[in-house]
Amino acid sequence: MKLRELALMLGGEIIGDAEMEIKGVAGISEASEGDITFLSNPKLIRECSESRASCVIVKEEIPEIRKAQIKVSNPYYAFARLLEHFYIKPIKPAGISERAFVSDKARIGKDVSIYPMAYISEGASIGDGTVIYPWVFIGEETSIGDECILYPNVTIRERVKIGNRVIIHAGSVIGSDGFGYVFEGGRHHKIPQVGGVTIGDDVEIGANVTIDRATTGNTIIGSGTKIDNMVQIGHNVRIGENSIVVAQVGIGGSTEIGNFVTIAGQVGIADHVKIDSGCIIGAKSGIMGHLTRGAYSGVPAIPHRGWLKAQAIFAKLPELNKKIRELEEKIKDIERRQKE
Numbered sequence: 001m002k003l004r005e006l007a008l009m010l011g012g013e014i015i016g017d018a019e020m021e022i023k024g025v026a027g028i029s030e031a032s033e034g035d036i037t038f039l040s041n042p043k044l045i046r047e048c049s050e051s052r053a054s055c056v057i058v059k060e061e062i063p064e065i066r067k068a069q070i071k072v073s074n075p076y077y078a079f080a081r082l083l084e085h086f087y088i089k090p091i092k093p094a095g096i097s098e099r100a101f102v103s104d105k106a107r108i109g110k111d112v113s114i115y116p117m118a119y120i121s122e123g124a125s126i127g128d129g130t131v132i133y134p135w136v137f138i139g140e141e142t143s144i145g146d147e148c149i150l151y152p153n154v155t156i157r158e159r160v161k162i163g164n165r166v167i168i169h170a171g172s173v174i175g176s177d178g179f180g181y182v183f184e185g186g187r188h189h190k191i192p193q194v195g196g197v198t199i200g201d202d203v204e205i206g207a208n209v210t211i212d213r214a215t216t217g218n219t220i221i222g223s224g225t226k227i228d229n230m231v232q233i234g235h236n237v238r239i240g241e242n243s244i245v246v247a248q249v250g251i252g253g254s255t256e257i258g259n260f261v262t263i264a265g266q267v268g269i270a271d272h273v274k275i276d277s278g279c280i281i282g283a284k285s286g287i288m289g290h291l292t293r294g295a296y297s298g299v300p301a302i303p304h305r306g307w308l309k310a311q312a313i314f315a316k317l318p319e320l321n322k323k324i325r326e327l328e329e330k331i332k333d334i335e336r337r338q339k340e
Contacts, residue, residue: 003055006036007070009085010078015061016068020054025082028053038079039065057082091131091149100132109146127164139175145201157213163201163223171208174199178212178219178235178253191215193235200224200241206231212253222259240277268299282307 004018023034028044031037031053038057039048048056048065055068057075072078091113096102099116106120109128117134120126124138127146132138136150139158144150146164154168157175168174180191195214200223205211209227211219212235219233222241227233232250239245240259248266251257255269258277269275269287281287282297282304295304302310313320 003068003070006082010057010070010072010081012057012070012072012078014068014070016055020068022055025079025086026053036070036082038075040076091129093129094131121158142175151207157197159196160213161196161198161218163199163203165202166199167204169205169207169209169229172205173210174205175213176210178215180215180235180253195219195236197221203227206247209233212237228265234271246283280304 001022002018003014003020003022006022007014021034022036026032026035026037028037028048028051031051033052033054035053036055036057037048037051037053039045039062045062045064053067055070056065057070057072057078059071059073059075061069061071070078093111094113094115096108096112096114097116100114100118100120102108102114102120103122103124105122107125109126109130111129112126113131114120115132115134118132118136120138121140121142123141125143126132127144127148129147130144131149133150133152135153137155138144139156139160141158142156142160144162145166148162148164148166150168151170153171155173156162160175175197177193180193181188182191193213193215195216196218197211197213198218199221202224203221203226205227206229208229209231211221211233213219214236217236219236220238222239222243224242225239225245227245228247230248231245234251234253234255236254237251239257240261242259243257243261245263246265249263249269251269252271252273254271255273257275258279260278261275262280264281264283266284267281267287273287274290275287276291276293278293279291280295281301284299285297285301286299287301291301296302297304297307298310
């Protein structure tokens with residue numbers, strides 16, 4: 001593909017030979033002659049100059065890189081678009097396998113692919129162009145939107161609503177019972193979990209994620225939100241739009257999370273927490289109460305700048321402890337001298 005064609009597709013400005021032929025897309029270190037790569041970090045200018053790539057996507061022209069360049073506003077996004085263009089093949093509808101179970105009371109849209117051993121329950125609805133891989137279970141009265149992809153061994157329980165263009169990776173469970181019990185008579189009694197789960201458009205859910213159904217009402221995941229592998233989301237949680245939840249996060253029941261929130265890996269969030277839109281939470285933090293817009297880290301979480309200062313002090317504690325002991329000895333020595 002000619003460089004000028006790629007630039008037109010990306011809405012970018014060419015610096016160099018517009019007729020250059022581009023054969024593939026790769027990272028800086030893996031690129032070969034004929035490949036296009038991208039630069040988003042100025043620290044990698046030297047590495048990029050030494051790369052075998054024929055062209056580099058940049059935000060501003062970089063004279064030190066003696067290669068063809070395409071100037072765009074967001075090089076990383078342009079790189080992602082090119083990866084999709086070169087390597088992601090359009091899905092061709094495969095139809096419904098004879099070895100899949102599809103209830104005659106289920107509603108199946110156009111150009112749907114349902115692979116062997118999938119199970120579609122009574123009253124379920126599958127939108128146009130959706131792909132359901134082997135061993136997927138879809139429960140009663142559950143609706144799946146258009147152009148969704150459900151990878152193998154995904155379980156979608158009853159009365160779950162999933163929007164359009166949702167991707168759910170292997171092994172995830174949507175709509176499992178919330179963890180609700182009441183203690184009476186010396187034992188724990190299960191609280192029936194009769195609610196559902198609602199997932200908006202353009203959501204991506206990683207592998208082995210569990211999203212519990214609500215006790216009553218719905219657990220809600222807003223449109224555009226991305227959830228990494230092995231995340232646990234409790235009953236009646238509400239996550240807003242375009243938020244990011246990184247791997248191994250645990251979110252307690254009835255927590256409310258706003259829009260454009262970033263939650264890094266292994267964060268633990270207690271139940272009934274409120275996190276305002278725009279918050280950023282550092283890895284391994286512990287969250288309780290109400291977080292207003294800002295960046296937070298630590299257990300329990302505090303504003304990130306304060307946490308950095310506290311960490312700096314923490315690293316010096318052995319030295320400070322030594323000085324305190326020395327001062328204590330000096331004070332004791334002074335007191336002894338005064339008694340004499």
